[in-house]
Amino acid sequence: MAAERAYRYGRFDDGPDPLAPPFDLSEALDGIADDVMAGYAPEQALREYLRRGGRGRAGLDDLAGRVHRRRQDLLRRHSLGGTLDEVRKLLDRAVLQERGQLARDVGLDDTDRTFRELQLNDLPDSTAAAVTSLANYDWQSADARATFEHIRDLLGREQLDARFAGMKRALESATDDDRTAITEMLRDLGELLDKHSRGDDTDDDFARFMAEHGDQFPERPQSIDELIDTLAKRSAAAARMLRSMTPEQRDELLTLSAQAFGSPELMAQLDRIDAALQSLRPGLDWSGAESFEGDEGLGMGDGTGVLEDLADLDRLAEQLAQASDGSPLSTIDVERLGAQLGGDAAVSARELAAIERALQRSGHLRVGADGDLRLSPAAVRRLGRSLLRAAADRLSQRTGRRDTRLAGSAGxxxxxxxxxxxxxxxxxxxxxxxxxxxxxxxxxxxxxxxxxxxxxxxxxxxxxxxxxxxxxxxxxARSRAAVALLVDTSFSMAAEGRWVPMKRTALALHHLIETRFRGDDLQLVSFGLYAQRLGIDALTSMAPRHEQGTNLHHGLLLASRFFRAHPGQQPVLLIVTDGEPTAQLLPGGEPWFSYPPDPSTLASTVRELDRVARFGADVTFFRLGDDPGLESFLAAMANRVGGTVVSPDPDDLGAAVVGEFLRARSRRGDTDEH
Structure with missing residues (x-):
């Protein structure tokens, strides 16, 4: 019969919860796409999402804020006079115990009693000076002697704790053998560091040291470099703690250090080790200082620990800032973040890093030839599908029914x-x-x-x-269409909040043609100071342009070339603009700007529209804004070529363009049947 196994159940704490629901990548994609449409480059959009986080997930900005608040809390709450305060209390207790003994000791010579009382009455105000003056005092009270020895013991344990975390508690009830072992460890450590500085140490030297003294290093370093890293970090924090004290506190503590364990030997060994560590790790901060403002006194060991925490927080703040600026989130020390801010912060950082990796591995973001991050075709299709669905919903609300042509292909x-x-x-x-x-x-x-x-x-x-x-x-298909969508990219489009609706419209129309009317051809043309043909990915990632000029003349010229290159296809011209033409293309190919609109610019634009009309194009103008001059100009243009003017709200632009495109195809389809 197989032996029964004993199972134990408890909280899972070895990394992320394996039963936690997976993060929602679609939410991240939607957030990134929104920022791209607003004009951010994809790399910027990814960084913005990582900075703000998602539903139930802290972003880099929140984590950085928590790091800053944690740092400020440590400085506001603590002070560094804890060891001096404790020594003062012990000194006062020893003096009080000695006075009581002198008052009770009837067998003591009066002259001796008077002399001792004078010594106690004339103690300096300085704690360090008072302890020094009593170093050779012959205590009559056994309790007072024990209390004074406790001062020396406390100073020794605090000095060790400042370099070796946990020593104060470990040596609280130390015997002479324990102190001897510490002395031997310090001597051997100093010799090991000296040999390493000269390059004379071997792996066997480190192994022998750890075999003899390893129980005093709970970090369990696996090499001499790991040991040095751990000790140097703590030693540098101890140096910064001393520099963070007031000059009076620092002088007092340095004077008292000679009394540690009743002998200056301890400090001589520690100074030797500190000097070796600083020469081996000069890149650490050995000279910094902090401004503590609180009332909660810290001893040397605890104060050094707080200085280590502050250094950790500074490193985390730097890592979070670098991640916000573009460095991989994998550079963030998640374990240390969790130790400083709690497990929820570590979980958020892990999830953000996983989202960053997943977005690139999924193919939705890719690195272009120029090294910049871009939306992949898959991401553009996904965004277009979402925008087309939104346009269809708005279109059905405007017409009272959903246009069934959105549900399938024509033919x-x-x-x-x-x-x-x-x-x-x-x-x-x-x-x-x-x-x-x-x-x-x-x-x-x-x-x-x-x-x-x-x-x-x-x-x-x-x-x-x-x-x-x-x-x-x-x-x-009953007919094929050549569709030219001309979009205004002048400064006013961005300034008046029409930039994002314009891009959403172009992407929705592109997705409609790519998936529902695959035989059609679409040309996107932007026109500001000059016009240019754009791919959908370029238009999607285009940042707002702060340039003056509405060169519809150049845009119509490119549309004419497009229609000429697609003979036999139904020409459909869709123009989105919020201003009258203020620029034209000169014969030499240079743009020319004039505001108010120059008559020659208007005439050049009309002549180019007439050329487009000769192709039999179905023309629709989408007027954004309430400019009376634009309203009059577009009405005249539409009347001239038998076109249409639509004046949608910016949020309704996508539905308006999609609807007019479908109606244009429907009109040509009806004509073809007859």
């Missing part, structure tokens, strides 16, 4: 099938898809035929579909 089924591609919405051909899967699995070398079942179709004889097996039923 009738041809009877032919083709392999599914991302974005296809045509119905699956189930028979062809299953046949593909059967043929693939039957030809798989790993699916050898079974003498009983025949061709093996996977586990339990099931047919397993993959993406490559799927086929969809082809449709034949």
């Amino acid at each position: 009738e089924q041809t009877g032919a099938t083709r392999t599914w591609q991302f974005g296809d919405v045509e119905p699956w051909d189930v028979g062809a898809s299953i046949t593909n899967a059967i043929v693939r699995q039957a030809g798989d070398v790993s699916s050898a035929p079974s003498p009983i079942l025949g061709p093996r179709l996977g586990a339990a004889g099931r047919v397993r579909l993959t993406v490559d097996d799927i086929e969809v039923r082809e449709t034949e």
